[in-house]
Amino acid sequence: MKAGIVGATGYGGIELFRILNVHPQIDDITLYSSSQAGEYFEDIYPQMQRGQSHILADVEPDKMKEDLDVVFLATPAGVSIDLTPQLQGGKAKVIDLSGDLRLKDQSLYKQWYKKEPAGEAVLGAAVYGLPEWNKENIQQADVIANPGCFPTAALLGVGPIIKERLASPSSLIIDAKSGVSGAGKNPNLITHFAHAQENFQIYKVNQHQHIPEIEQQLQQWDEDSQPVTFSTHLVPMTKGIMATIYLQLNEEMTVEKLQSLYKSYYEKEPFVRVREMGSFPCTKDVYGSNFCDIGITLDPRTNRVTIVSVIDNLMKGAASQAVQNMNLLFQADERAGLLTLPVYP
Numbered sequence: 001m002k003a004g005i006v007g008a009t010g011y012g013g014i015e016l017f018r019i020l021n022v023h024p025q026i027d028d029i030t031l032y033s034s035s036q037a038g039e040y041f042e043d044i045y046p047q048m049q050r051g052q053s054h055i056l057a058d059v060e061p062d063k064m065k066e067d068l069d070v071v072f073l074a075t076p077a078g079v080s081i082d083l084t085p086q087l088q089g090g091k092a093k094v095i096d097l098s099g100d101l102r103l104k105d106q107s108l109y110k111q112w113y114k115k116e117p118a119g120e121a122v123l124g125a126a127v128y129g130l131p132e133w134n135k136e137n138i139q140q141a142d143v144i145a146n147p148g149c150f151p152t153a154a155l156l157g158v159g160p161i162i163k164e165r166l167a168s169p170s171s172l173i174i175d176a177k178s179g180v181s182g183a184g185k186n187p188n189l190i191t192h193f194a195h196a197q198e199n200f201q202i203y204k205v206n207q208h209q210h211i212p213e214i215e216q217q218l219q220q221w222d223e224d225s226q227p228v229t230f231s232t233h234l235v236p237m238t239k240g241i242m243a244t245i246y247l248q249l250n251e252e253m254t255v256e257k258l259q260s261l262y263k264s265y266y267e268k269e270p271f272v273r274v275r276e277m278g279s280f281p282c283t284k285d286v287y288g289s290n291f292c293d294i295g296i297t298l299d300p301r302t303n304r305v306t307i308v309s310v311i312d313n314l315m316k317g318a319a320s321q322a323v324q325n326m327n328l329l330f331q332a333d334e335r336a337g338l339l340t341l342p343v344y345p
């Protein structure tokens with residue numbers, strides 16, 4: 001299969017290249033750049049040298065949609081809105097890593113991303129690519145809206161409880177933390193080393209663009225779902241997300257029952273690992289892998305559940321989840337190219 005990566009010089013693009021390079025179904029990778037076309041990718045990132053070098057190509061949608069089987073868009077918000085419609089109608093399937101195609105309600109995109117939304121046709125074609133919860137739709141799709149990093153961790157963490165209506169959605173609090181690479185390759189005042197190191201900061205309080213994405217999925221699981229409290233913090237580490245989630249149970253329940261609910265929901269999912277009772281994952285447990293690790297407990301004094309969900313933001317939160325979606329789109333083994341264990345320590 002032939003794959004193309006737009007935004008290959010960015011953090012998500014580099015991860016895609018690293019994974020696709022050793023993917024058993026990928027024979028050819030073309031890398032695209034809007035600012036460095038004509039340069040060698042391996043000159044910019046010598047650590048990515050492996051055999052044949054890659055000249056960065058101009059983005060030419062008419063050619064790409066016929067030449068390629070799959071195009072990954074690892075580009076900033078706003079790019080895919082115009083690019084995806086130009087890539088539709090040919091041979092290539094499109095997997096968009098940005099937030100452009102995730103929100104079905106155009107007014108929500110406008111409100112939270114402060115940009116003009118994608119058109120109805122492309123939004124109608126885009127399938128939300130959270131494989132553990134939407135496999136059948138993904139397999140039929142031509143366009144995938146790859147989930148955001150925080151929503152991936154949060155939704156995999158709360159899914160079983162919300163789906164089973166065991167807790168009041170209005171009690172849901174998601175307290176999330178991310179490494180700095182979540183903000184992409186260009187530093188700003190907050191992500192600059194001098195500010196971020198030895199620091200810990202909350203940001204986008206009640207204004208994070210992933211709030212409507214999380215709420216959209218919760219609404220699908222439970223139409224009575226309410227707005228959620230979702231906070232994000234910047235941690236002085238390179239990669240990793242931890243979502244610590246709190247929920248009030250509707251009725252009394254044992255922790256053993258909760259544990260077995262999670263185990264049974266995810267037992268057939270190759271990339272969600274539910275911890276044994278009393279064990280909680282940390283971000284290094286999934287570093288460089290496509291795993292989401294989940295730990296769960298219940299405080300009998302408050303009847304409140306605590307769920308800890310961790311992912312690598314650039315892997316299960318972006319690039320490797322996009323490849324998992326590609327595997328499903330092409331009816332390949334969902335695990336193809338993704339079986340590496342986490343890098344530790």
Ligand SMILES: NC(=O)C1=CN([C@@H]2O[C@H](COP(=O)(O)OP(=O)(O)OC[C@H]3O[C@@H](n4cnc5c(N)ncnc54)[C@H](OP(=O)(O)O)[C@@H]3O)[C@@H](O)[C@H]2O)C=CC1
Nearest residue numbers: 007009010011012033034035074075076098182184185318
């Ligand atoms: N970082 C993360 O953990 C996650 C990121 N995402 C989303 O994935 C997308 C990529 O993120 P990330 O890789 O971190 O971002 P980066 O900023 O690291 O890279 C984005 C790349 O997009 C390219 N680009 C910029 N402008 C344009 C344009 N107008 N047209 C085409 N390409 C353009 C640039 O490459 P060039 O100049 O060579 O074209 C750049 O290298 C973003 O939408 C992000 O929000 C989603 C989940 C997690």
Ligand SMILES: CC(=O)N[C@@H](CCC(=O)OP(=O)(O)O)C(=O)O
Nearest residue numbers: 098099148149178179182183209
């Ligand atoms: C640390 C950090 O800044 N992380 C980014 C993650 C952005 C992202 O993943 O963007 P989209 O899902 O909207 O494409 C943030 O919180 O905005």
